[in-house]
Amino acid sequence: MGKNLLKILVVEDSLDDFNLIERELQKEELGGNIKRVITKGEYIQAIKEFHPCLIVCDHSLPQFTGIDALEICRNMGTKxxxxxxSGAVSEEYAVSCFKKGIDDYILKNSLFRLPVSIKNILKKYENIRQKKEYQKSLVRQNEHLKKINSELDNLVYSVSHKLRGPLATIGGIINVAQHEVEEANSKGDLELYFNLIKDRLSLMDRTIKQILEYSRNSRTEIEIEEVSISQLVGEVWTSISYLPLWNRVKLEMNIDPELSWRGDKHRFMVIINNLLVNAVKFADHKKAMNRVKIEALEDESRLKVFIEDNGIGIPEENISKIYDMFYRASEQGEGAGLGLYVVKEAVKKLEGSIKIQSEYRDGTKVTLNLPIHYKTINPTEAVFEIIR
Known part of the structure; x- marks a missing residue:
């Protein structure tokens, strides 16, 4: 605001005192638009019509006091x-006036302080105004982000259902057609083609599922329930039997049937699913027997899960990138490169940590460490460590 546009309302019954105030303001070029009032009626009318940017008020007036004037101003919504x-005032009274909301108290024998006081107060008010505007901006941005997140959720849900529905239908048609070809005993190359199509459909379906898992993990809180570890691992292992190499991999499970965990079953299942899928997908064809061993135990109020395989392992130059989104460390396992990224995000949400130890052609060992039970739903930052 320009100096000459600063509208100052002076409430002063003494013309001499008003002239002194006006002179001090004009010295610092603050007196471009000053209005003087004396009575309460004039004061109220000036607030309504003059719309002052600042009020300078005498402590004692014929009809009302300076504190009365402050209350009138605030009650009218003018901040x-x-x-x-004032000519003279006790320190105790000055303190009480500040508590009631005045911005400064100046003695008439120190009017030279008035311009400096006005500049400092205006600067303070401007800082407060900017801070409020910034806070409002943050609120608007937050609401906008919430709207975007909601729209993304709807988009992911819609796209996933529109894609997975046709995929399921195509898969069903292929199964029927394949059966008819088998009955006609004229399979030829058609069976190969059908299998290739089914593999592509499975790959697309897994990718969509991983996108949904990531979206759900990032936007939903932990849901706590009692989980049987051995039962869940068994269910996951059976559910991935569609993988081409599954029959060649032997599962060795060493988990106490009584071991339970209080946490988010869905997220835990997503973690175990992706880790076991990797163990099967990256089995070593050159080995006579492929195996994956999984153990779980409770140790010092932590659930520790160990998954070890004798697959192809991870090359040293790739191991630092395995948690990156869309990164694929090997061409042997087809996919979008989302598996370990989804695992990392789920472990983070569960307040846990994960270690991956691997040597190329010598297998991989994964150590998962989670709280044995959850009392809150406010996850802290997880720790991720990769050991060569």
């Missing part, structure tokens, strides 16, 4: 700087 001027 502008308010400076009280």
């Amino acid at each position: 502008v700087p308010f400076i009280l001027i």
Whole structure:
């Protein structure tokens, strides 16, 4: 705001005192638009019509006091700087005036302080205004982000259902057609083609599922329930029997049937699913027997899960990138490169940690460490460590 546009309302019954105030303001070029009032009626009318940017008020007036003037101003909804001027006042009374909301208290024998006080107060009010505007901006941005997240959720849900529905239908048609070809005993190359199509459909379906898992993990809180570890691992292992190499991999499970975990079953299942899928997908064809061993135990109020395989392992130059989104460390396992990224995000949400130890052609060992039960749903930052 320009100096000459600063509208100052002075409430002063003494013309001499008003002239002194006006002179001090004009010295600092603050007196471009000053209005003087004396009575309460004039004061109220000036607030309504003059719309002052700042009020300078005498402590004692014929009809009302400076504190009365402050209350009138605030009750009318006018929140502008308010400076009280007085001939003499006790320190205790000055303190009480500040508590009631004045911005400064200036003695008439120190009017030279008035311009400096006004500048400082206006700067303070401007800082407060900017801070409020910034806070409002943050609120608007937050609401906008919430809207975007909601729209993304709807988009993911819609796209996934529109894609997975036709995929399921195509898969069903292929199964029927394949059966008819088998009955006609004229399979030829058609069976190969059908199998290739089914593999592509399975790959697309797994990718969509991983996108849904990531979306759900990032936007939903932990849901706590009692989980049987051995039962869940068994269910996951059976559910991935569609993988081409599954029959060649032997599962060795060493988990106490009584071991339970209080946490988010869905997220835990997503983690175990992706880790076991990797163990099967990256089995070593050159080995006579492929195996994956999984153990779980409770140790010092932590659930520790160990998954070890004798697959192809991870090359040293790739191991630092395995948690990256869309990164694929090997061409042997087809996919979108989302598996370990989804695992990392789920472990983070569960307040856990994960270690991956691997040597190329010598297998991989994964150590998962989670709280044995959850009392809150406010996850902290997880720790991720990769050991060569």
